[in-house]
Amino acid sequence: MAVDTPIPKTANAAGATARPTPRKSVRPSSVILKLVMAVSGALLVLFLFAHAAGNLKIFVGETDFDHYAEWLRELGTPLLPHGWFLWIQRIGLLAGIGLHIWAATVLTIRAKKARPVKYAHRPKIQGSYAARTMRWGGVIIVLFVIYHILDLTTGTFNPAGGDSDPSARVVAGFAPERWYVTLFYTLAVVSVGFHLRHGIWSAFRTLGQQTTKGERRAQAVALVLSVVLVAMYLSVPFAVLTGLVG
Amino acid sequence: MDIKVRVWRQSGPTAGGKMVTYDVKGISPDASFLEMIDVLNETLILNGDDPIAFDHDCREGICGACSMVINGVAHGPEKATTTCQLHMRKFKDGDVIDVEPWRAAAFPVIKDLVVDRSAFDKIIQAGGYITAPTGTAPDAHATPVPKKDADAAFEAATCIGCGACVAACPNGSSMLFTAAKIAHLGLMPQGQPERDSRVIDMLQAQDDAGFGGCTNAGECTTVCPKGIPLSLIGRLNSDYRKAISKR
Ligand code: HEM
Ligand code: SF4
Ligand code: FES
Numbered sequence: 122m123a124v125d126t127p128i129p130k131t132a133n134a135a136g137a138t139a140r141p142t143p144r145k146s147v148r149p150s151s152v153i154l155k156l157v158m159a160v161s162g163a164l165l166v167l168f169l170f171a172h173a174a175g176n177l178k179i180f181v182g183e184t185d186f187d188h189y190a191e192w193l194r195e196l197g198t199p200l201l202p203h204g205w206f207l208w209i210q211r212i213g214l215l216a217g218i219g220l221h222i223w224a225a226t227v228l229t230i231r232a233k234k235a236r237p238v239k240y241a242h243r244p245k246i247q248g249s250y251a252a253r254t255m256r257w258g259g260v261i262i263v264l265f266v267i268y269h270i271l272d273l274t275t276g277t278f279n280p281a282g283g284d285s286d287p288s289a290r291v292v293a294g295f296a297p298e299r300w301y302v303t304l305f306y307t308l309a310v311v312s313v314g315f316h317l318r319h320g321i322w323s324a325f326r327t328l329g330q331q332t333t334k335g336e337r338r339a340q341a342v343a344l345v346l347s348v349v350l351v352a353m354y355l356s357v358p359f360a361v362l363t364g365l366v367g
Numbered sequence: 368m369d370i371k372v373r374v375w376r377q378s379g380p381t382a383g384g385k386m387v388t389y390d391v392k393g394i395s396p397d398a399s400f401l402e403m404i405d406v407l408n409e410t411l412i413l414n415g416d417d418p419i420a421f422d423h424d425c426r427e428g429i430c431g432a433c434s435m436v437i438n439g440v441a442h443g444p445e446k447a448t449t450t451c452q453l454h455m456r457k458f459k460d461g462d463v464i465d466v467e468p469w470r471a472a473a474f475p476v477i478k479d480l481v482v483d484r485s486a487f488d489k490i491i492q493a494g495g496y497i498t499a500p501t502g503t504a505p506d507a508h509a510t511p512v513p514k515k516d517a518d519a520a521f522e523a524a525t526c527i528g529c530g531a532c533v534a535a536c537p538n539g540s541s542m543l544f545t546a547a548k549i550a551h552l553g554l555m556p557q558g559q560p561e562r563d564s565r566v567i568d569m570l571q572a573q574d575d576a577g578f579g580g581c582t583n584a585g586e587c588t589t590v591c592p593k594g595i596p597l598s599l600i601g602r603l604n605s606d607y608r609k610a611i612s613k614r
Binding site: 237242255 | 375386436471537540571577578585598599608611
């Protein structure tokens with residue numbers, strides 16, 4: 122009968138409550154975690170490019186390189202006391218990498234829990250090598266960064282020692298007889314390249330890239346940026362190894 | 368053709384399971400994969416064994432019931448095809464074919480190849496609807512929809528909720544399914560009132576059901592029988608970011 126029955130406040134087409142009682146979940150949603158990873162990752166990528174550009178100064182001359190290292194400490198003066206800019210940057214980077222690893226870890230744990238029983242028959246995942254190695258690749262990168270700081274920043278593991286000029290540390294660090302250091306460095310830099318080849322594209326997608334045409338463009342951008350970055354970083358140790366610098 | 372199948376046998380939700388090998392002889396290459404299992408089941412029943420339990424309904428590629436992972440690929444080797452539409456001619460005489468259920472915490476095995484997919488219903492209940500007055504159907508042209516949007520919404524709406532995306536995802540994520548539903552409703556004018564709450568609630572329901580997060584690996588699109596594009600996940604991400612910024 123066409124009598125106006127008042128629609129119960131909670132009813133809707135699906136027969137569920139109109140607005141599910143918001144669950145006050147303390148767990149950050151998976152997309153929030155990805156946003157954290159994308160923003161912190163983008164910050165780290167910006168740093169990597171700035172750092173790589175600075176490194177190339179060694180091709181201008183070793184004293185120029187040392188001046189550049191000193192300039193980094195003077196940046197912001199007289200507003201900031203000497204060396205403060207560098208410390209502010211270090212704290213920012215630590216926060217960025219901390220958030221990035223935290224989000225990656227939470228998502229990895231959730232992913233492992235989401236598939237408790239493995240397939241008996243599992244062909245190689247069809248996706249790219251880069252996409253498959255994000256987690257272990259990331260771990261290699263962090264181990265490398267720790268070694269890298271002890272080698273070239275503090276000089277702890279460096280034959281030239283911490284009191285030497287920065288350029289002297291670079292030349293001593295990548296000396297031909299320390300080929301294993303250069304090998305490890307190369308491996309780590311290539312890992313960064315793979316991480317970013319998937320990571321930069323993934324960050325575009327996380328931040329809302331949503332057309333098929335844009336997808337190809339974002340993947341191309343990620344590939345080019347990764348290759349350029351790897352080339353910039355590898356040029357320095359190989360220049361030392363071949364005697365071009367030093 | 369004569370083949371061997373190794374099938375996951377598990378007598379109940381809490382029982383342990385294992386892969387069991389069966390010989391299947393004299394199968395027509397024109398039989399569908401499900402018909403091959405039907406033939407095998409007849410033999411099992413005649414021998415007094417328990418037939419292999421598997422989900423199926425329409426057998427024409429539109430219901431999404433026929434979930435099984437064949438040789439490690441959800442719905443088997445043929446692209447954009449459900450198991451019921453897969454033919455035995457895609458295999459060779461003498462092949463050994465592995466058949467397993469969807470593997471995901473949110474899709475627990477009920478028996479053999481049958482899994483409980485009600486986690487998808489929970490995601491739909493959380494926001495996969497529009498609020499509309501009931502009664503006589505409105506005129507089809509009462510609300511104009513741009514052709515481009517109508518086509519994109521229709522493409523997303525072809526998702527049959529089969530769960531192959533979850534089965535294939537290295538993170539056990541249902542992001543492609545949820546993204547398809549978000550796009551299907553969110554592209555239409557009728558879907559606008561709940562657009563923000565829909566994406567937040569459906570994502571919450573997905574996380575709560577125990578699905579993993581997306582890493583844009585793209586395995587889902589590769590196996591999706593309806594070819595739902597990966598780019599829709601970018602749309603979900605974008606809708607989600609806008610929705611939470613308004614809260
Ligand atoms: C222990 C260290 C690290 C771990 C465990 C790690 C792990 C991850 C994981 C799991 C992802 C998600 C990938 C995906 O979407 O499939 C990711 C994304 C990303 N990573 Fe890292 N990573 C690490 C270090 C770094 C570093 C040092 C950088 C920068 C140079 C970086 C830049 C990025 C970027 C830009 C993304 C994309 C964000 C997104 O997916 O939306 N990561 N990382
Ligand atoms: S997105 Fe594709 S694979 Fe996933 S449930 Fe829908 S139809 Fe199935
Ligand atoms: S049985 Fe319906 S899609 Fe296969």
